[in-house]
Amino acid sequence: MNIHTIFGAGGAVADQLLPILLKNNEKVRVVSRTAKSIAGVEAVAADATNYEQTLQAIKGSSIVYLLIGLPYDIRIWRVQWPVIMTNVINACKETGAKLIFFDNVYMYGKVDGWMTEETPFNPCSKKGAVRAAIAKQLLQETKAGNLQALIARCADFYGPIGFKTSVPNLLVIQNLLKGKKAQWLANADQPHSITYVPDAAKALYLLANRPDAFGQTWHLPTAPELITGRQFVKQAAAAMQKPDGVSTIPNWMLSLAGLFNRPMKELKEMNYQNEYPYLFGSDKFNKTFEFTPTSYAEGIKETVQWALGEGSKK
Structure with a gap:
């Protein structure tokens, strides 16, 4: 079975990605804490902080898009992001699904000049430290050959x-x-710089269909x-x-x-x-x-x- 699974259904990026997947006749599964019925789409309820629920939601997937947006609260981020990343990584390893992680730029900290994929992690905020840790975790697992994954990073966004x-x-x-x-x-x-979200969604699908894009970090297209x-x-x-x-x-x-x-x-x-x-x-x-x-x-x-x-x- 060839399923594109979106973790974080109903979010800004997920809502732009979904019609692109459907237009390209992909089988789509959307995952959120409460299943939301969408025509032509398999809706699954799962809590990504629960491993068994995460595993069941990912089974049968060819591509997993990790687009979850947690409440903007460092107290929640510190507790939940490491658990979510670990669960999704392990479920992808167990099922063989490829992973696309939609990331931000908090881990870069203050940068003098242009941020690129080569910019070192130098967080100067609590939220940046959390994002740096989960990005490093995914990069280490990918480098070790434990799963096929890529990081798709974007700036502040609008649209x-x-x-x-x-x-x-x-x-x-x-x-x-x-x-x-x-x-x-x-x-x-x-x-x-501000990323236009419809461009970011198109880019995620392009990356998903490019085998040699995995194992890399990509900055999503921004004017x-x-x-x-x-x-x-x-x-x-x-x-x-x-x-x-x-x-x-x-x-x-x-x-x-x-x-x-x-x-x-x-x-x-x-x-x-x-x-x-x-x-x-x-x-x-x-x-x-x-x-x-x-x-x-x-x-x-x-x-x-x-x-x-x-x-x-x-």
């Missing part, structure tokens, strides 16, 4: 994906939609041109015919908001990513797959069109 998991969507697009002033974290004048938060806001506001002013959220404000809102408290330690240039390079992927990432102009336009339509109902 027609909802407002919960994308800071640009939340602070810029949603605020403008509500007639509020757009916001940006820390410094709106630093260049900041190479520089854009600042202020420029992102300006383009989004123009597309929505809204004022293009932007207010920045400094650390002290995150600290204050964090007294009442856990995700805001958790954002504070990651705010260095907005205080300095945040440059994410995907040349390796673009050249290998002859892929042209969606430009910010086009991606922002598509995101705004979604927000004015479906997004306005959410």
Whole structure:
């Protein structure tokens, strides 16, 4: 049986990947804590912190996409991420399934210049330390030949994906939609790479179908041109015919908001990513797959069109 199994059904990336798999006539299994019925898809309920449930969910899979997004809380990450990674690795080893792990850039820490697949791990945050540990675990298992796996890494992201998991969507697009002033974290004048999620989803499927892609780390396609938060806001506001002013959220404000809102408290330690240039390079992927990432102009336009339509109902 040739099944593409998605762990983390209902998430921003999973929702973009699913239609691509179905369009290509793949057999798809979606896994989440509560099975969600989707036409033409096998829905399975499993808790990835439970090994037996994880194993049963993976049996019969040719490819497993680990797209789980845990609540943005270091207390949960420290406990659950190591267990989830261990369970998924062991289940893939036991069944022979290939693994694609969708990762972020927290393990790199502060980087002077462009982040590439060769950038060393140097986390400067608690969440970065957790991500570094699970990435190293997977790399060691892969290098030892215990399973076929790859890491697909992406920058902060945006797109027609909802407002919960994308800071640009939340602070810029949603605020403008509500007639509020757009916001940006820390410094709106630093260049900041942002991955367009539909591109990332297309890339995951391309990687899945390329045997020699396994055993490697890949940065998912991201527009190479520089854009600042202020420029992102300006383009989004123009597309929505809204004022293009932007207010920045400094650390002290995150600290204050964090007294009442856990995700805001958790954002504070990651705010260095907005205080300095945040440059994410995907040349390796673009050249290998002859892929042209969606430009910010086009991606922002598509995101705004979604927000004015479906997004306005959410």
